[in-house]
Amino acid sequence: MTAFLIDDAARGSLAAGHPTVVAAPGMTGLEALPLAVLRPDNGVLRLDGAAPGAAVPLPPGLRPLAILAPDGDAAAPLVAGLPFGIPPLIGHDPMPGLMALLVQTMADLRAERLALLGAPGSRPPAARRMLIDLPPVPQEASLPQRIAQHFGRPAEGLASIALHVAAARATAASQLRVRLLAAGRVLAAWVVPGDEVQGGWLALDLPRPAPPGPAEAVLDVAVETASGETLVLSAGGLGATAPLALRAEVAELHHLVLPRHFDWAACDLHALVPGVAMPLAPQAMQAASLSGASQRMVAAGSEAPRMMLDIEPGATATLQPPSLSPGAADLALAELTCRLGDPSSLRASLQAGPEGGAGRDSGWRLADPNGALRISLPLPADLGGGLWLTLVLRNTGTAPLAVEVSTLALMAGAAGVPRRPPPGLGASAFAAATQPLRLAVPLPGDAPPAPIEAAPLAIGLPGPAPNPPAAPPPLLGGEAGAPLPPPAPAAVMPMAPPVAVPVVAGEMAPGGADFQDIKLHQHTTNTDGSYQHIDLSLTGLVAPAGVWREARLKLFDRRGTVGLEFRRIKGWPAMFEAWPHGGSDQYGPFWRVETQGTAEAMSKLTSAQDRAMLAALMELLPGLARHAARVAGLPPEEHDNWAERGRIMSAAVDATRGAPQRPSVGPG
Known part of the structure; x- marks a missing residue:
């Protein structure tokens, strides 16, 4: 002391x-x-x-x-x-x-800086904690035909399950199917093709930790093998009733990842939260194919390791994770940081699409002076069986670059955009599972679900397998009356005390508007300076009232009258739920809101969702205008002038709602 x-x-x-x-x-x-x-x-x-x-x-x-x-x-x-x-x-x-002390202190600070910029680290993410660690036990006896393993604790907080594979010699014709259940609900499900199963621990992540509730967690496992193929899971004990070798980790509810092999359609609770970006799981990043650069994982302290790419001068690097199950995601996100080297030498593009089909490309993007770069790309409407993401990085300079891939993620919940139901999920179930601005979690007082019924489940063993039925029976839903196996004895499944997980409110927390990326289309001024405009678009516009994956607007100044123009023409996104009819010219329909007659123009917005979108744009408009002026290469004083035009426009719209006017925006 x-x-x-x-x-x-x-x-x-x-x-x-x-x-x-x-x-x-x-x-x-x-x-x-x-x-x-x-x-x-x-x-x-x-x-x-x-x-x-x-x-x-x-x-x-x-x-x-x-x-x-x-x-x-x-x-x-x-x-x-x-x-x-x-x-x-x-x-x-x-x-x-x-x-001597100052020299040592400087050396320590330099070492700490290098650690933050990319010193190798291998510590696990601080947000996850091991709950169960039941190692494999070699045994000659085969496992039971049906495996439904009880955890002896609630599912609450479970974030990752790992099974141990004893032997794997299979092709994509074989499958490993796993479901996590609690009180009759399917909290998570995975389908792993046989050719992606290898010996050792197989990690299966949940998109977010299992929600609160007292119901016991039950793991349902099936191995479906083609003739002559083998998938054998390890046991965690001896004897015919031995449990599976198992690991389980828990995390707090804010821990989000986009898992590999996840079966979105099989889950009762849709796992993508509107407006929240879900990063790719570490397994997907580690399994990504890379060309044109060297890769290392870096971390500082106990944070999760991140990927660092070292790119030589003139080289082009391509990073492609394995095929993903997009669920109902609308946007692909990439966040990069140039840690070492000249940020102006970095070019990056993000591509997304189905295998062998037409995809989308963000085009080359530039980092800001601090080396940060964020790209948002709307996903194609038809992805078929899976989504392929490709990140392309180019070093146009004469010195090496070290680029940190901070985030590769998907985001769901684009308001005003038709949502894409995951394959196999009915329209009514999808609508119920994707209510905007709410988390789909079981609430106290819910009616008890129907009891779980078990069916025999074949565990693949070496040698020929019986001919599969024409339609494989659903997991835990086949032969009625077949009880689940009793819980494994406590002596062979050591349990840690349940982790305390905070309860999350049903509504999303309020907050300000934000966006993922901005693009300048045009800046123009007429010969006498009486008219000028900035035409820009946004991707990933996020606000407490919703998420819009694309928005475009034109901010103009006509002889001192400031206004916004929106178009209903080719090249402009369909961002309005109900088009606010305005005028039309040789280019097509438009709607304008100006500092003159603002209330009359605002009365054309008949949709609450459209009014929420405009409110989000008004909140961001001064900063957007300043950023667009900077990208357009205008002198610094013009940055302030365009920010002031954005403030004036926002204040005019706010006045129609009786809101206080925004303060003037100064330089910055």
Whole structure:
């Protein structure tokens, strides 16, 4: 425990980051040092030459650089009364020790910076914790025909399941089917083709941790093998009733990933939350094919490892994860950061589409001066059996680049855009599972579901398999009356205490509008300067009221009248739920809202969803206009002028709703 108090002025100097030392009585000649010197005064550390102030406790985490003392006896009380680990420098001339200490401190800071910029790390994500670790036990006896393994605890918080594969010699004709159930509901389901099953641990992630509820978790496992193929799962004990070798991790509800092999249509609770980006699971990133660059995983502290790509001058790198199950996702997202090298040398594009079909391409995008780059790409409407993402990076400079792939993710919930039901999910079930702005979680008082019925489940063993039926029976839904196996004895399945997971409210938390990416289409000014406009589009517009995957607008200034123009023509997205009829010209229909007659124009918006979209655009408009002016290469004073036009337009629209006007936007 720290025995010394500290003067409030000295605490402020230390908190501000000024290099500070604590000097013992008898240390002189420190006035010329570029350091703040603290001296003990009746148990209070005070600044040399400053008037005494109020004494306060030394805040945790604030540490002086060193203790200066002429001898060990003078240093002892300071070492005892200050936080542990502050080095004492003994002697009347502290300069050599201080110089060595500063050199070491600089080296430590440099090492920390390199760690943040890409030092290798292998620690697991801090948000997940191992709950069950039941290792495989070699045995000759085969596992039971049907495996339905009880966890002995609620499903709440489960984020990842792993099964151990003893032997795998199979093609895509064989399958491993797994479902996680609780109280008759299918919380998660996976279908893994046989050619992607390898020996060892097979991790199966949930898109988000299982929701709260007291019902016990049950894992239902089936291996369907083609003739002559083998898929054998390991047991976690000896004997015919031994459980499966199993690992299970838990996480808090905000932990989101886009899992591989996930069977979206088989789940009772749709797992994509509107407006939330779900990153690809680590297994998908590690299995991605890469050409044109070298790859390493990096992390700082206990955070999740991220992918770093080293790209040589003039090289083009291509990163393609395995095929994904998109569920009802509308947008693909990529977030990159140029950690080392010249950010202006980086070009990046994101591509998405079905295998062998027509996809979409974002085109080349540039990083900002800080090296950050965010790309949002609307997904094609027809993806067939799976989605392929491709990230292409090009180094146009003369020095190597280190580019961190911070995020590859999918987002669901584009309001005003027809949602794409996952294959096999009926329209009514899809509509119920994808209600906007709500999380589909079981609530207290729900009617109890129908009891689970079990059917025999064949576990693939070496040798020929019987001919499969014309239509494979559904998991846990075939022969009525076949009871599930009893829970595994506690002695062979060690359990950790249930993790405390906070309850999430049904409504999304309120927040400001945001967007994923911006594109400038045009900036034009007529010859006398009486008219000018900026034409721009956004992808991934997000607000508490919804998500729009594409939006486009034209901000104009006509002789001091500021306005917005929207078009219903080719090249413009269908962003309105109900088109607000305005005028028409040789290019087609348009709707304008201006600082003159604003209320009349706003009355044309008859859809609450359209009004919410315009409100989101108004919230962002000053910053969007400034950004577009910067991209257009206009001088800095024009950046402010366009931001002010956006503020004026936002204020005019706000006035029609009786909202307070927004403050003026200054430079920045």
